[in-house]
Amino acid sequence: MSQTQTARLMDGAALARRILEETSGRAAEIARRAGVTPCLATVLVGEDPASVTYVRMKRARCAKAGIDSRLVRLPATITTAELVATLRSLSQDAAVHGILLQHPVGSHIDEREAFEAIAPEKDVDGVTMSSFGSMSFGRPGFASCTPGGIMRLLDAYDVDLVGRRAVVVGRSAILGKPVGMLLLARDATVTYCHSRTTDLAAAVREADVLVAAVGRPRLVRGEDVKPGAVVIDAGYNQGNVGDVDFDTARTRARLITPVPGGVGPMTIAVLLEQTVDAASVQLGLAGP
Numbered sequence: 001m002s003q004t005q006t007a008r009l010m011d012g013a014a015l016a017r018r019i020l021e022e023t024s025g026r027a028a029e030i031a032r033r034a035g036v037t038p039c040l041a042t043v044l045v046g047e048d049p050a051s052v053t054y055v056r057m058k059r060a061r062c063a064k065a066g067i068d069s070r071l072v073r074l075p076a077t078i079t080t081a082e083l084v085a086t087l088r089s090l091s092q093d094a095a096v097h098g099i100l101l102q103h104p105v106g107s108h109i110d111e112r113e114a115f116e117a118i119a120p121e122k123d124v125d126g127v128t129m130s131s132f133g134s135m136s137f138g139r140p141g142f143a144s145c146t147p148g149g150i151m152r153l154l155d156a157y158d159v160d161l162v163g164r165r166a167v168v169v170g171r172s173a174i175l176g177k178p179v180g181m182l183l184l185a186r187d188a189t190v191t192y193c194h195s196r197t198t199d200l201a202a203a204v205r206e207a208d209v210l211v212a213a214v215g216r217p218r219l220v221r222g223e224d225v226k227p228g229a230v231v232i233d234a235g236y237n238q239g240n241v242g243d244v245d246f247d248t249a250r251t252r253a254r255l256i257t258p259v260p261g262g263v264g265p266m267t268i269a270v271l272l273e274q275t276v277d278a279a280s281v282q283l284g285l286a287g288p
Ligand SMILES: Nc1nc(=O)c2c([nH]1)NC[C@@H]1CN(c3ccc(C(=O)N[C@@H](CCC(=O)O)C(=O)O)cc3)C=[N+]21
Pocket: 054, 057, 100, 101, 102, 103, 104, 125, 127, 145, 146, 174, 236, 240, 259, 260, 261, 262, 263, 264, 265, 266, 267, 268
């Protein structure tokens, strides 16, 4: 028998558009009621071309949604202490409702220490330990944006998670680790794989829901995807290629995210939505 079955695509671009339309309406409503426009501050350290592009995309999306964005550009040579001071001052600036420190920063900087200088109520990118803890325990707080976007996508396509085997490839602080916690909170049976995992293929073959989040082009082989699985490719690599061998994976999966047009746009939609959530709490228009 020939393999002619093709997975349904999970259209993150379309879902992100819907979220951004609603977010844009809420931003306008806040401006009308409070006389203040929600504002996201983006901190960019150095000139890494990929980071410059991502930050530009985020700011363009803010402009379109009626959210102010403030860009703080810092030289690559900045120290941890200087970066922390910048983030503390943004945390205290009443005109700023959300703060995003673009990852990665240079290796001479303690990125964790920098993230922790972001006030939790402004951590719309969900990178602080406080946000991670709240998110893991199902308490109010901001989800890390890509993990939050992945869960929205799974829900939009009615993916049942209870008792299912979810395999997360990658354990980064703002992607792999938190998405595993969100899946666990929804009663999936979660396995984390990473660079020290001895048999990645064996784990992938068991996955009902696979989340690839390492940033290694086509690390996950399509032939290892379990027939009928849901495949979320959150890998961002140069040249818009994901972590999953898409062409083969789509002949086996039931649902799969494309790259581009899958997880990427959802990340930005959640960031902007959480910025509006933060503004509305800070301006006294909603409970926390
Ligand atoms: N503190 C922090 N938070 C982040 O959320 C964060 C970060 N640092 N550092 C870098 C990664 C990467 N990231 C992406 C966002 C959108 C797309 C996206 O929209 N991509 C489009 C394609 C874009 C293109 O055409 O180049 C898509 O997949 O359709 C991709 C990647 C957020 N990140």
